[in-house]
Amino acid sequence: MVLANCRIGERKETSQTLYELEIEAIANQVRQVLPDATDLLASAGRLVKLYEGARGYMLVDAVASRRRNYDTRVVGPNGILTKYRALAPAGSIAELARAPLDGIGLMESEPETLRVLAAKFSELQTHLGASTEEETCLAWGRLPSGDPRVSSFLEVHGIGPALLEYLRMLCGADTIKVDVRVLKNLESLGLPVSELQVSGVYRACQEIAAKAGCTLTELDQLLWNLAF
Numbered sequence: 705m706v707l708a709n710c711r712i713g714e715r716k717e718t719s720q721t722l723y724e725l726e727i728e729a730i731a732n733q734v735r736q737v738l739p740d741a742t743d744l745l746a747s748a749g750r751l752v753k754l755y756e757g758a759r760g761y762m763l764v765d766a767v768a769s770r771r772r773n774y775d776t777r778v779v780g781p782n783g784i785l786t787k788y789r790a791l792a793p794a795g796s797i798a799e800l801a802r803a804p805l806d807g808i809g810l811m812e813s814e815p816e817t818l819r820v821l822a823a824k825f826s827e828l829q830t831h832l833g834a835s836t837e838e839e840t841c842l843a844w845g846r847l848p849s850g851d852p853r854v855s856s857f858l859e860v861h862g863i864g865p866a867l868l869e870y871l872r873m874l875c876g877a878d879t880i881k882v883d884v885r886v887l888k889n890l891e892s893l894g895l896p897v898s899e900l901q902v903s904g905v906y907r908a909c910q911e912i913a914a915k916a917g918c919t920l921t922e923l924d925q926l927l928w929n930l931a932f
Contacts, residue, residue, distance in 0.1 A: 726894050726895060726896070727895075727908060727911045727912055727915065728915060729893075729894055730890070730893045730894055730895060730912050731911070731912045731915035731916040732916075733893055733932060734893075734912060734913075734916040734918065734923065734926060735915075735916040735917060737926065737930065737932075738916070738917070738918060741926060741930070744922070744925045744926055744929055744930070745918070745922050745925070745926075747925050748919065748921040748922040748924065748925045749921075751873055751874055751921065752842070752845070752873075752874065752875065752876040754874060755795070755874060756838060757795070757838055758794075758795030758796065759795070759796065759797050759825070759837050759838065759840075759841050760792060760794070760795050760796045760797045760798075760799050760800035760803075760822070761785060761788070761789065761792075761795045762841070762871070762874050762875075763797065763800060763818055763821050763822065763825075763871075764784065764785050764788050764800070764818065765778060765779070765785050765874075766867055766870050766871050766874070767810075767814050767817050767818055767821070767862065767863075767867070768783075768784040768785060768809075768810065768814070769867070769870065770862070770864075770867060772784075777809065783809075784808050784809045784810060787807075787808040787809065788803070788805070788808050791803055791804055791808070796837060797822050797825050797826065797837050798822075798826070798837070800818060800819075800822045801819060801822040801823065801826070805818060813861060813862060814862060816861070817860060817861055817862035817863065820860050820861070821857075821860060821863070824856070824857065824860070825837065825840060825841070825844075828840050828843075828844055828853060831853065832844070832853075841874075841875045841876075842875060842876050844872075844875055845872055845874075845875030845876035845877040846876065846877070849872075849877075849879075854868075854872070857871070865882065865902055865903075866881050866882050866883045866902075867881075869881045869882065869906075870883075873921055873924065878919050878920050878921050879920050879921065879924075880906065880909050880913075880920045880921065880923055880924040880927075881924055881928075882902055882905050882906055882909070885927070885928055886924065886927045886928060887905065889927040889928075889930070889931070889932050890905065890908075890909075890927065892931075892932050893932050895908055909923055
């Protein structure tokens with residue numbers, strides 16, 4: 705995960721064994737739900753296809769998902785993405801760069817965030833030597849998290865670590881969006897999220913996924929959709 709100057713929270717050395725036990729216990733709980741969560745696990749594999757050939761919609765989804773009820777205010781019948789689809793039938797990033805963004809429910813700064821994102825992906829297409837927007841997004845998703853072509857997205861106003869990881873996930877990266885909903889479920893499972901930096905939570909999720917036998921993206925879908 706791309707985070708500057710972030711580390712695991714200030715936990716005493718003597719608590720390291722406790723931390724390992726917490727991770728093991730959470731992994732066991734996750735492992736127990738895997739056999740009955742085949743639909744959610746399958747949905748993790750479909751995320752990269754969700755906006756295939758319509759990556760402009762992907763950007764609107766990601767930006768609009770911040771600080772809103774996703775099911776109602778983003779993808780619901782009167783949601784931002786639904787309204788945008790009616791204005792931009794092609795769904796491309798190129799279309800997003802010029803499509804009207806007023807009157808669909810975005811906050812004041814969000815249209816500019818979307819324009820900057822569209823410009824960055826257009827630049828990436830040239831830098832990556834991709835022939836289409838789809839190829840560009842998939843190639844970007846395959847880049848390591850520390851690559852400047854990934855970390856530079858954190859310089860875009862309105863794009864924090866959680867939204868960056870969500871964009872990467874939609875582009876095929878195996879990652880997790882550490883948002884409020886995921887954090888709440890991790891806390892319910894016993895992870896001391898208040899004692900960890902965001903990067904520490906991310907590393908904990910890596911360990912949990914590895915021990916539970918699932919991918920990070922599968923863990924994301926479990927933590928986002930289930931109540932543990």
